[in-house]
Amino acid sequence: MHSKATPIREDGIYHSFCGLVSVGWLYQKIKDSFFLILGTHTCAHLLQNTLGVMIFARPRFAVSLLEESDLSSSQPDIAAQIEEIKREHHPSVIFLLSSCTPEVMKVEFEGLAASVSTPEVPVLFVPASGLDYTFSQSEDSVLQALIPFCPPAPPDDKRVVFLGSVNDAIADDFSLEAARLGIPVAGFLPASHFTELPPIGPGTVIAPLQPYLHKTATQLRNERGCTVLSSLFPFGPDGTRRFWEDLAAQFGMRVDLSDREAAAWERIKHHTDLLRGKKVFFASDTLMELPLARFLKACGAEVVECSTPYINRRFHAAELAALEGVRLVEQANFHRQLRTIAETKPDLIISNIITTNPLVGQGTVAKWGTEYCFLPIHGWAGVNNLVTSFTRALQRHAQLDPLGSDPIWLTGMMPSSAGGVISLQS
Amino acid sequence: MRLAYWMYEGTAHHGVGRIANSMRNVHAVFHAPQGDDYVNAIFAMLDRTPNFPAMTTSVVSGTDLARGTIRLPDTLRQVEERVHPDLIVVVASCSTILLQENLEIAAQHAGLQCDVMVYDANPYRMQEIVAAESLFTDLVKRYAQPQPRTERPTVNILGPASLGFHARHDLISLRRMLKTLGLEINVVAPWGASIADLRRLPAAWLTIAPYRELGLRAATYLEEQFGVPALLDAPIGVQPTLRWIERLRELLAQAGAEIPMPPLTAFSLDGMSAPSAVPWFARTADMDSFSGKPAFVFGDATHVVGITRFLRDELGMPIAGAGTYVKHQADWVREQLTGYVDDLLVTDEFQTVANRIAELRPELVCGTQMERHTSRRYDLNCMVISPPTHIENHLLAYRPFLGFDGADVIADEVYTTCTLGMEKHLIDLFGDAGLDLPEKREGVAVAEPAPVAPPVESSKPLAESPVAVAVTSAPAPSQTSPAAVTSAPAPVDPVWAADAEAMLKKVPFFVRGRVRGNVEKYARQRGHAVITAEVLLAAKEELGA
Numbered sequence: 001m002h003s004k005a006t007p008i009r010e011d012g013i014y015h016s017f018c019g020l021v022s023v024g025w026l027y028q029k030i031k032d033s034f035f036l037i038l039g040t041h042t043c044a045h046l047l048q049n050t051l052g053v054m055i056f057a058r059p060r061f062a063v064s065l066l067e068e069s070d071l072s073s074s075q076p077d078i079a080a081q082i083e084e085i086k087r088e089h090h091p092s093v094i095f096l097l098s099s100c101t102p103e104v105m106k107v108e109f110e111g112l113a114a115s116v117s118t119p120e121v122p123v124l125f126v127p128a129s130g131l132d133y134t135f136s137q138s139e140d141s142v143l144q145a146l147i148p149f150c151p152p153a154p155p156d157d158k159r160v161v162f163l164g165s166v167n168d169a170i171a172d173d174f175s176l177e178a179a180r181l182g183i184p185v186a187g188f189l190p191a192s193h194f195t196e197l198p199p200i201g202p203g204t205v206i207a208p209l210q211p212y213l214h215k216t217a218t219q220l221r222n223e224r225g226c227t228v229l230s231s232l233f234p235f236g237p238d239g240t241r242r243f244w245e246d247l248a249a250q251f252g253m254r255v256d257l258s259d260r261e262a263a264a265w266e267r268i269k270h271h272t273d274l275l276r277g278k279k280v281f282f283a284s285d286t287l288m289e290l291p292l293a294r295f296l297k298a299c300g301a302e303v304v305e306c307s308t309p310y311i312n313r314r315f316h317a318a319e320l321a322a323l324e325g326v327r328l329v330e331q332a333n334f335h336r337q338l339r340t341i342a343e344t345k346p347d348l349i350i351s352n353i354i355t356t357n358p359l360v361g362q363g364t365v366a367k368w369g370t371e372y373c374f375l376p377i378h379g380w381a382g383v384n385n386l387v388t389s390f391t392r393a394l395q396r397h398a399q400l401d402p403l404g405s406d407p408i409w410l411t412g413m414m415p416s417s418a419g420g421v422i423s424l425q426s
Numbered sequence: 427m428r429l430a431y432w433m434y435e436g437t438a439h440h441g442v443g444r445i446a447n448s449m450r451n452v453h454a455v456f457h458a459p460q461g462d463d464y465v466n467a468i469f470a471m472l473d474r475t476p477n478f479p480a481m482t483t484s485v486v487s488g489t490d491l492a493r494g495t496i497r498l499p500d501t502l503r504q505v506e507e508r509v510h511p512d513l514i515v516v517v518a519s520c521s522t523i524l525l526q527e528n529l530e531i532a533a534q535h536a537g538l539q540c541d542v543m544v545y546d547a548n549p550y551r552m553q554e555i556v557a558a559e560s561l562f563t564d565l566v567k568r569y570a571q572p573q574p575r576t577e578r579p580t581v582n583i584l585g586p587a588s589l590g591f592h593a594r595h596d597l598i599s600l601r602r603m604l605k606t607l608g609l610e611i612n613v614v615a616p617w618g619a620s621i622a623d624l625r626r627l628p629a630a631w632l633t634i635a636p637y638r639e640l641g642l643r644a645a646t647y648l649e650e651q652f653g654v655p656a657l658l659d660a661p662i663g664v665q666p667t668l669r670w671i672e673r674l675r676e677l678l679a680q681a682g683a684e685i686p687m688p689p690l691t692a693f694s695l696d697g698m699s700a701p702s703a704v705p706w707f708a709r710t711a712d713m714d715s716f717s718g719k720p721a722f723v724f725g726d727a728t729h730v731v732g733i734t735r736f737l738r739d740e741l742g743m744p745i746a747g748a749g750t751y752v753k754h755q756a757d758w759v760r761e762q763l764t765g766y767v768d769d770l771l772v773t774d775e776f777q778t779v780a781n782r783i784a785e786l787r788p789e790l791v792c793g794t795q796m797e798r799h800t801s802r803r804y805d806l807n808c809m810v811i812s813p814p815t816h817i818e819n820h821l822l823a824y825r826p827f828l829g830f831d832g833a834d835v836i837a838d839e840v841y842t843t844c845t846l847g848m849e850k851h852l853i854d855l856f857g858d859a860g861l862d863l864p865e866k867r868e869g870v871a872v873a874e875p876a877p878v879a880p881p882v883e884s885s886k887p888l889a890e891s892p893v894a895v896a897v898t899s900a901p902a903p904s905q906t907s908p909a910a911v912t913s914a915p916a917p918v919d920p921v922w923a924a925d926a927e928a929m930l931k932k933v934p935f936f937v938r939g940r941v942r943g944n945v946e947k948y949a950r951q952r953g954h955a956v957i958t959a960e961v962l963l964a965a966k967e968e969l970g971a
Contacts, residue, residue, distance in 0.1 A: 018461025040520040065430040068550035100521035130461015132488040354466040361476025415617045417477045
């Protein structure tokens with residue numbers, strides 16, 4: 001075991017989703033937005049297959065499709081498409097997302113966005129290509145693009161802005177909780193509408209709700225001179241207590257939420273009993289891994305490995321400190337992970353949507369890490385959702401008849417596999 | 427450049443993945459950004475693969491581009507070490523192909539024991555179907571060896587593949603029929619085939635390749651190169667299946683094998699009944715009303731031809747129109763559907779198909795998942811008959827489209843999708859037949875007509891579903907007609923006057939949307955800006971609605 005939380009960086013032969021996928025929740029969060037991806041058939045196929053099952057009305061996202069004849073021009077003409085989008089969807093803002101091919105073509109995106117942007121309907125460039133961004137990371141790019149549209153706040157406006165897209169119910173919880181503690185709230189970035197962005201200035205305290213937004217936090221600190229809260233992310237009784245106590249301290253208040261934390265732990269005791277001593281392996285790709293692993297560690301589980309695409313030492317400092325002693329891996333090598341899984345035999349694997357079914361097919365208990373991007377697991381109200389998301393998988397598998405694990409039930413399920421479980425031990 | 431919302435075909439690298447994931451000990455390596463790794467998820471989720479899909483992304487990152495790093499040789503070595511494949515197929519992506527790297531040399535650098543094939547699939551010139559078909563043909567050409575025929579007559583089945591549309595079910599149906607005929611199978615490919623199996627392909631007496639999209643060219647090659655006769659028809663429907671069996675026996679007889687025809691009952695599931703219930707079903711009084719239910723069919727080449735003919739020839743339904751997104755097969759489809767369809771729609775743009783459906787307002791839409799979206803919007807009955815596959819096409823029970831068994835499955839699907847005969851008469855006579863629901867629930871009922879398949883969407887309660895309902899049922903005149911929803915070149919939409927609106931309310935709820943659309947179309951054609959009760963009556967008379 002490592003004595004310090006020192007991440008190991010591997011070569012990144014891993015399975016992950018493209019950064020464009022975050023469009024799936026952002027277009028729903030920002031209700032007057034439209035997301036236009038300048039990309040290829042590949043981008044359209046990606047969005048269709050990752051988001052298509054959820055959507056059947058009119059999606060407020062589309063691909064401006066680059067075809068072979070478009071490859072030679074370095075500055076594609078998207079004016080007509082922008083008009084079409086305005087005509088059909090009436091958005092207040094259009095996000096223009098980059099993708100791999102136009103990046104290789106060296107399309108000058110800033111200029112392209114500016115050329116079709118109007119004061120009435122701004123078109124904002126968002127770097128999101130799968131060359132550089134994974135899964136949740138491009139939310140960071142979208143929020144960065146919104147910064148110029150947050151009105152400036154005077155220095156004496158000392159209020160908190162919560163950072164990260166959460167649904168309205170979670171936002172209400174956080175507003176209420178802040179009011180209860182006497183913390184003044186300026187708003188949320190992003191807000192539900194482009195027209196409702198919060199004022200941000202030197203007196204603002206930025207409180208990050210999601211662990212994948214370090215670029216936005218840094219830019220706000222540099223450009224607006226605001227303070228970025230450095231604490232645990234508000235997941236689990238431990239994280240939520242630290243988050244509110246540290247946030248209150250920013251407003252000169254000392255609050256002690258130890259009773260509140262103890263009561264929250266007591267309410268989920270049945271679940272933490274089940275998690276205590278269980279070996280958990282994180283092999284997912286959402287960038288939620290650090291706080292989730294920290295919560296499980298606090299539950300008494302043994303985190304045998306926590307792999308995550310990227311770690312930012314400053315933004316994740318409090319989480320890293322709390323994870324001391326846990327094996328942390330950045331850009332893990334998938335083949336090596338499989339060997340480690342075979343050696344350590346974890347009781348539960350949090351993996352990504354690509355590897356979960358196959359890992360279950362190898363006789364492990366695995367669950368989608370992807371879900372944590374959509375589950376209401378924030379704050380005090382999210383504690384129960386958070387803990388049951390882990391225990392549900394364990395309990396469900398324990399409940400199923402063990403006869404079902406016989407390789408015979410997998411025969412013929414996959415044409416390229418002769419049939420049966422291929423043991424990770426072999 | 428154009429604005430794209432939904433695609434019918436996957437990408438070239440997805441097509442390559444489908445072949446690799448179908449075969450034993452074949453692995454695909456994508457020289458691509460990590461974003462292109464999503465195709466793995468499609469296999470793991472839709473095919474619910476209990477093992478890792480047979481493909482790996484050799485990640486190209488932005489910093490790799492700047493430094494000129496190429497990780498491919500190292501990835502190839504790691505893949506060989508972990509999965510010990512017989513063959514690795516390397517393919518570039520839409521972005522890395524622009525780098526014009528020499529992947530052959532990079533692959534040689536890896537110094538592998540197994541075969542490596544750098545497959546030149548230009549993603550701007552080919553999509554899923556052509557990439558998969560060309561790769562499979564190349565593999566057959568590369569590995570098939572001249573050899574004597576098997577002692578007893580055997581057949582190859584080419585075409586079933588991972589993520590194929592009901593492919594596993596079709597394969598069971600074909601196997602059942604061949605077994606009834608006493609024929610053995612030489613090789614099935616790509617489904618479950620190894621490289622060694624591809625070598626043995628020329629030992630068969632006959633090749634069956636039922637799909638126009640995959641296996642056709644390899645079967646033709648085996649015929650031309652090795653003299654293995656090819657049966658390229660798709661046995662969709664009862665009559666086509668009977669003709670298919672006849673043709674199969676003829677071809678084998680020409681090859682020197684007399685295959686006796688067993689009694690038809692031998693093809694049934696219990697071995698003692700009619701092999702399909704369709705011929706009798708089609709003659710029952712219940713089915714009379716189907717002669718007045720026009721259908722629109724859209725999908726890949728194989729299924730559009732098979733289903734269109736089945737609906738007209740075996741169920742007696744009129745064909746309102748048909749179309750395909752497989753452009754390189756359009757001539758074949760047109761020829762096959764001569765006499766069935768005058769104006770074949772050939773397009774891969776989903777909006778164009780949606781507009782055609784909106785125009786035709788057929789009683790039944792047979793299409794892909796996209797047409798299901800469209801039909802829901804226009805409140806039309808829809809069944810899915812063609813890829814792209816969706817989780818709802820990966821069902822557990824036996825639901826083939828081919829053979830006698832497939833004919834029963836398709837007929838059941840048509841029957842349960844359409845509004846039924848006697849029910850329709852009651853509704854016509856009494857208006858709502860007691861089926862009308864309070865206005866509040868109308869939208870819900872309309873958006874979800876007892877469908878072919880339960881909507882997956884509902885399992886994820888997202889903000890979109892109420893939107894969809896609001897769009898389809900929009901009762902207020904200000905919301906205009908559904909046609910305004912798509913990019914249809916919509917002229918000014920007529921407004922409903924109160925008296926007409928009240929009359930429309932008396933139309934049964936589950937056909938109301940269709941009547942509304944037809945009347946609005948009528949009003950537009952006649953230049954009525956306001957739909958009054960008089961206009962509605964005139965439209966009813968004119969349209970017989």
